Amino acid sequence: MRPLLSVEDLSIGFGKxxxxxxxxxxxxxxxxxxxxxxESGSGKxxxxxxILRILPRxxxxxxxxxxxxxxxxxxxxxxxxxxxxxxxxxxxHVRGNRIAMIFQEPMRSLSPLxxxxxxxxxxxxxxxxxxxxxAKRQVLECFERVGFPDPERTWRSYxxxxxxxxxxxxxxxxxxxxxPELLIADEPTTALDVxxxxxxxxxxxxxxxxxxxxxxxxxHDLGVVANMAEQVVVMHKGRxxxxxxxxxxxxxxxHPYTQELFNAAPKIPQHPTAGRDTGTKGQDKDLILELKHVxxxxxxxxGKSWSKPTLVRACEGVDLELPRGxxxxxxxESGSGKxxxxxxALGAETVDPGGEVLFxxxxxxxxxxxxxxxxxxxxxxQRQAQMVFQDPYSSLSPRQRILDTLSEPLEIHGTGSRANQxxxxxxxxxxxxxxxxxxTDMLTRFPHAFSGGQRxxxxxxxxxxxxxxxxxxxxxxxxxxVSVQEQILSLLEEIRDARQLSYLFISHDLAxxxxxxxxxxxxxxxxxxxxxxxxxxxxxxxxxxxxxxxxAQPVPDVDRPINLxxxxxxxxxxxxxxxxxxxxxxxxxxxxxxxxGHKVRCHV
Amino acid sequence: MEILRYAxxxxxxxxxxxxxxxVLVFCIINLPPGDFLSNQxxxxxxxxxxxxxxxxxxxxxxxxxxxPLWQQYFIWMGLLPGPHGFSGMLQGNFGWxxxxxxxxxxxxxxxxxxxxxxxxxxxxxxxxxxxPLGVLAAAxxxxxxxxxxxxxxxxxxxTPNFLLALxxxxxxxxxxxxxxxxLMAPEYEGEPMSWEKVRSILIHLIVPTxxxxxxxxxxxxQRLRANMLDELGKxxxxxxxxxxxxxxxxxxxxxxxxxxxxxVADIGNLLPAMVSGSVLVSxxxxxxxxxxxxxxxxxxxxxxxxxxxxxxxxxxTLIGTMISxxxxxxxxxxxxxxxRDT
Numbered sequence: 052m053r054p055l056l057s058v059e060d061l062s063i064g065f066g067k068x069x070x071x072x073x074x075x076x077x078x079x080x081x082x083x084x085x086x087x088x089x090e091s092g093s094g095k096x097x098x099x100x101x102i103l104r105i106l107p108r109x110x111x112x113x114x115x116x117x118x119x120x121x122x123x124x125x126x127x128x129x130x131x132x133x134x135x136x137x138x139x140x141x142x143x144h145v146r147g148n149r150i151a152m153i154f155q156e157p158m159r160s161l162s163p164l165x166x167x168x169x170x171x172x173x174x175x176x177x178x179x180x181x182x183x184x185x186a187k188r189q190v191l192e193c194f195e196r197v198g199f200p201d202p203e204r205t206w207r208s209y210x211x212x213x214x215x216x217x218x219x220x221x222x223x224x225x226x227x228x229x230x231p232e233l234l235i236a237d238e239p240t241t242a243l244d245v246x247x248x249x250x251x252x253x254x255x256x257x258x259x260x261x262x263x264x265x266x267x268x269x270x271h272d273l274g275v276v277a278n279m280a281e282q283v284v285v286m287h288k289g290r291x292x293x294x295x296x297x298x299x300x301x302x303x304x305x306h307p308y309t310q311e312l313f314n315a316a317p318k319i320p321q322h323p324t325a326g327r328d329t330g331t332k333g334q335d336k337d338l339i340l341e342l343k344h345v346x347x348x349x350x351x352x353x354g355k356s357w358s359k360p361t362l363v364r365a366c367e368g369v370d371l372e373l374p375r376g377x378x379x380x381x382x383x384e385s386g387s388g389k390x391x392x393x394x395x396a397l398g399a400e401t402v403d404p405g406g407e408v409l410f411x412x413x414x415x416x417x418x419x420x421x422x423x424x425x426x427x428x429x430x431x432x433q434r435q436a437q438m439v440f441q442d443p444y445s446s447l448s449p450r451q452r453i454l455d456t457l458s459e460p461l462e463i464h465g466t467g468s469r470a471n472q473x474x475x476x477x478x479x480x481x482x483x484x485x486x487x488x489x490x491t492d493m494l495t496r497f498p499h500a501f502s503g504g505q506r507x508x509x510x511x512x513x514x515x516x517x518x519x520x521x522x523x524x525x526x527x528x529x530x531x532x533v534s535v536q537e538q539i540l541s542l543l544e545e546i547r548d549a550r551q552l553s554y555l556f557i558s559h560d561l562a563x564x565x566x567x568x569x570x571x572x573x574x575x576x577x578x579x580x581x582x583x584x585x586x587x588x589x590x591x592x593x594x595x596x597x598x599x600x601x602x603a604q605p606v607p608d609v610d611r612p613i614n615l616x617x618x619x620x621x622x623x624x625x626x627x628x629x630x631x632x633x634x635x636x637x638x639x640x641x642x643x644x645x646x647x648g649h650k651v652r653c654h655v
Numbered sequence: 656m657e658i659l660r661y662a663x664x665x666x667x668x669x670x671x672x673x674x675x676x677x678v679l680v681f682c683i684i685n686l687p688p689g690d691f692l693s694n695q696x697x698x699x700x701x702x703x704x705x706x707x708x709x710x711x712x713x714x715x716x717x718x719x720x721x722x723p724l725w726q727q728y729f730i731w732m733g734l735l736p737g738p739h740g741f742s743g744m745l746q747g748n749f750g751w752x753x754x755x756x757x758x759x760x761x762x763x764x765x766x767x768x769x770x771x772x773x774x775x776x777x778x779x780x781x782x783x784x785x786x787p788l789g790v791l792a793a794a795x796x797x798x799x800x801x802x803x804x805x806x807x808x809x810x811x812x813x814t815p816n817f818l819l820a821l822x823x824x825x826x827x828x829x830x831x832x833x834x835x836x837x838l839m840a841p842e843y844e845g846e847p848m849s850w851e852k853v854r855s856i857l858i859h860l861i862v863p864t865x866x867x868x869x870x871x872x873x874x875x876x877q878r879l880r881a882n883m884l885d886e887l888g889k890x891x892x893x894x895x896x897x898x899x900x901x902x903x904x905x906x907x908x909x910x911x912x913x914x915x916x917x918x919v920a921d922i923g924n925l926l927p928a929m930v931s932g933s934v935l936v937s938x939x940x941x942x943x944x945x946x947x948x949x950x951x952x953x954x955x956x957x958x959x960x961x962x963x964x965x966x967x968x969x970x971x972t973l974i975g976t977m978i979s980x981x982x983x984x985x986x987x988x989x990x991x992x993x994x995r996d997t
Contacts, residue, residue, distance in 0.1 A: 103896075103897055105893055105896055105897055143899040143900070143901065144899065145899070146896065146897055146898060146899035147897060147898035147899035148899055151897070151898075152894075152897040154890050154893065154894060154897075155890075156890055159889060159890045159891060160890040160891055160893070160894045161891055161894065162891045162894075162895075162909050162912070162913070163891075163913065163988075163989060164912050164913055164986075164987060164988060164989075165908075165909075165912075173898060173900075174898050174899075177898055177899050177900060178899060209988045209989070211988075211989055222894075225894075225898070
């Protein structure tokens with residue numbers, strides 16, 4: 052069959068520099084999905100944008116052809132078009148009309164000041180399709196199709212009134228409303244929660260089957276590829292590494308780079324593996340950190356002083372125990388309260404009366420109440436407990452040299468002898484750089500000289516400067532490429548074992564957690580719904596929400612597609628959960644131990 | 656309806672602010688030691704003119720300057736009865752100018768609305784010039800058009816206004832026959848309004864508007880350009896292009912709409928900057944605005960006169976910020992809905 056779009060020998064360069072995309076070719080047929088896979092900097096995004104010629108001003112298409120097949124029906128769009136050569140005016144006719152595009156960040160890809168209905172129906176007006184009333188009818192129909200319960204209301208809404216997943220649905224509606232022949236989706240689900248991602252991917256697939264359009268899906272996630280694509284192109288540094296039908300490539304990647312990507316992708320283990328023996332299974336557990344009945348209520352003040360403020364429960368009755376030298380992971384989607392719990396553990400957030408957090412610096416020491424400390428005790432506690440942040444790009448000051456960033460904690464806590472303080476700090480910083488695997492001559496550089504992975508290593512080095520006993524890691528790898536993520540996780544494991552550290556590990560990614568954690572707590576809307584060691588949790592999940600999380604995780608294995616039914620049930624409202632777990636309002640069942648070490652929130 | 660309630664609420668807070676400002680203004684005009692009359696009395700005594708002293712003493716009592724300061728304030732505001740009952744700002748009696756020996760309202764009279772006129776003209780000029788130039792400079796950034804606009808803008812910012820005024824007067828008169836100085840031809844001064852007078856005022860307005868407005872316009876243009884450039888990099892602009900919009904239409908509908916907010920928010924700041932900034936220009940151009948009056952009154956410690964002028968400028972500012980606040984709420988749904996629920 053003749054491809055709908057065939058890109059041949061595409062090269063894109065900036066100015067006189069070497070091209071960033073070199074001789075890339077791919078094609079996609081109607082009704083088919085092509086996935087372009089690669090890490091950041093691979094040129095995958097710029098290649099797909101080149102199709103619609105939405106490129107930075109300095110970028111130049113240096114060679115290549117992009118043939119969009121004509122409809123051959125004798126109409127306006129009958130003939131073939133070379134998208135690299137047609138005029139701007141012809142291009143505008145193609146954009147939004149024959150080829151539509153969905154972008155990565157649904158939060159920012161819609162204008163904040165225009166109503167959704169206006170922005171979506173605009174596509175129809177631009178291409179002179181229909182009258183005002185007919186356009187509105189079509190848009191409302193489209194809203195209903197992509198899953199808005201009340202299309203009329205969506206029509207009147209502004210983007211900031213919708214959640215991330217709903218905004219991406221609005222984007223999809225915008226792309227689909229003109230019934231394009233080709234849909235280009237640039238990381239359409241990367242910014243979404245995993246259950247939302249599963250539902251959005253499912254929706255895209257359904258729409259494709261209904262309309263028979265072709266789809267180009269740009270992604271970094273092999274799991275998404277396995278679930279969506281028939282064809283795949285693997286890119287690296289602007290070149291195609293491997294291309295062909297998805298199934299054989301996913302089953303047996305030929306190119307070493309593809310293999311590397313596969314090995315780096317964290318997976319949820321399919322078969323039970325023996326848990327790491329942490330030697331803490333005995334009766335008196337040596338707990339470094341203990342959260343007892345932690346509840347946190349935030350008051351949302353409405354703008355009007357006379358109306359009643361809204362109360363939001365970010366955490367509700369959270370009990371957690373972290374034995375020394377182990378990793379406790381809290382998993383949940385955005386808004387689950389996982390970050391609030393971590394901040395409470397560090398004393399960065401107060402707790403509601405009745406809850407407390409206990410910290411023991413050494414085995415058998417008297418527990419410190421984190422939320423009830425004198426100034427001096429608090430400073431001492433802060434030396435013992437440090438944090439690694441999510442975004443390595445904004446958590447290091449761009450105006451401080453690495454040496455200054457690293458030695459700042461030492462200065463704040465006034466360690467080292469006064470005489471040769473600077474030399475001491477320097478030695479310590481060099482030691483830590485070595486520990487995280489960076490050359491020590493980088494001390495005088497500024498953060499911008501480092502890649503994302505190196506910066507996260509620096510963040511870890513900074514957290515380790517004071518020789519803490521507890522590290523709280525808030526999504527430390529979610530901003531990184533998979534191969535880098537793998538390295539950072541290994542580093543964290545090594546350091547934990549070498550220095551007898553304990554981690555409180557916050558993540559939305561089950562696969563990451565499966566690898567590093569000794570104990571996993573799944574949180575949803577402020578409550579722990581299930582808690583168990585990973586080998587138990589992933590093979591014998593009891594709670595529907597845990598099942599949904601596991602089912603929603605795209606796995607790079609064509610034989611394990613996302614089970615949308617499980618996702619929809621578990622991620623939905625608690626009223627629709629199976630009998631044993633169902634509850635309405637605030638009457639959640641208690642967290643009960645089903646087996647030793649496996650707690651589930653259910654009615655017994 | 657919502658917006659009407661907000662406007663009313665905003666008007667209420669404006670009145671409260673104005674009350675606070677009046678306290679501040681009163682403190683400021685009383686900051687220098689002594690007052691106009693006691694200085695005058697001392698001077699008269701020193702030169703042995705006892706006759707004048709009696710009159711000055713009379714005025715002191717007349718305007719309650721012999722009372723404690725807090726009572727003076729309330730009498731000035733018209734919240735307490737003075738020697739002649741309630742007679743203060745609230746009752747529309749703005750006091751007596753000792754320097755000119757006439758009621759304040761009489762001195763300020765014409766120059767009040769001329770000030771408003773000149774500044775409105777200048778604000779309009781600023782917006783009319785800055786809007787198209789700023790958008791153009793952003794759309795064509797890093798091209799000759801952008802650089803030319805920036806160059807002219809910086810010239811406008813860097814040239815001292817009074818110098819610009821003199822140059823414009825000279826060449827304007829020589830080549831275009833524009834009048835020099837004043838806000839109307841001398842024969843219309845003190846005359847009732849007529850078409851001829853309006854025409855004369857409009858012609859006289861050209862140079863002052865240009866002079867007062869240039870620096871504001873170039874600053875505003877640069878700000879709008881910067882805002883637009885920020886917005887142009889945002890993903891929603893790409894979305895609009897991917898829909899197949901023409902660049903010009905896309906520019907107007909999306910980024911300009913967002914970049915417009917700071918532009919509107921500036922209205923409030925623009926007014927006082929112009930009034931105080933145009934004092935020197937007004938002196939040079941011989942405009943009968945309130946600026947020169949304020950300067951004179953402050954120099955001679957003519958407290959009621961300067962107090963009134965300061966209050967007037969504050970009122971202009973507050974009205975400006977109120978207008979921009981209400982406009983912002985109309986323009987930006989995010990601000991509008993924030994107060995409703997989250």
